[in-house]
Amino acid sequence: MMEFAHKKNVKVISLAIAALMVIGVFVLAIQGRNLGGGDATMNSAIGKVNYNQVMASAPGLADAQTQLQQAAEDSRKEFEEKSKDMNDADKQKLAQEYQKKLQDKQKEVLEPVKKEVDDAIVAVGKTKGLTVVVNQGAVVYGGVDVTTDVQAQLKKAKK
Template sequence: MKKLQNKLAALIAIAFFVSGIFGLLAPTQTLAAKANSKQTVGYVNRQQVFASYPGIQDLVNRIQTLRDEAQKDFDTNAKDLPAADKQAYSDKLARQEAQREDELMKPVGDKIEASIKAVAGKKGLTAVVDAAAVVYGGNDITADVIARVKQ
């Protein structure tokens, strides 16, 4: 069942990585097209915003409970299965667990994205990137986004 937990962790990491990559790549064409015009670029530390999200620890605990339940399910129902069936069952549980986690985390991600957009609009920013992508310059809006998320 450790495989199930590893798969779940990998799926979550991939989901955050992919959403981060798409979030970073999506504005690239727009930024390139407007390279000659005056722009105001902001940046936000998404990890810090996520960690500051109200009730996030409760969600993390709920996800851990779901993982524990999936582990018990696997231990109970897969112990006598052949190796191939165990793997298929593990994959099924991993998919179900990832879907449940997505359902729990989607409202968090949606609220964070809406808060980033609102703060950017209020500050007149034409682009916002993740703080990890910033090499030089830009306006840090992390504190403002955290304040808005907590409203």
């Protein structure tokens, strides 16, 4: 008889421990949600910016475009000079080399302008308390438009 009572006590204690664990997991889940686990996306401020418009008005873009146009013109002249006695396959290969050089030049010239724009977006986002700023084209609904603020930040940073 003693054995039966002992087994019954073990079952009761096991069920009590399991119940406490379930309750503990439930409480932790609720606390985690209140600490930002579930509410962070609901309370976050999202900004949107028209990146193309900001880039078009960025200081330094005109100089970058002038440099790229000059590089393209120089490449075209050099290509015409080097390729006049080449067959079509060699001309195509040379054209690809010049195109690669122009792409590298474009990246080199535009990268500082893009960095300035990105830095201005981050600065405006921090100033306005935004947690995320996305390109306006990706937004279907909502978001705070910070395009003019970013443009103003760029002008202020250039002074």
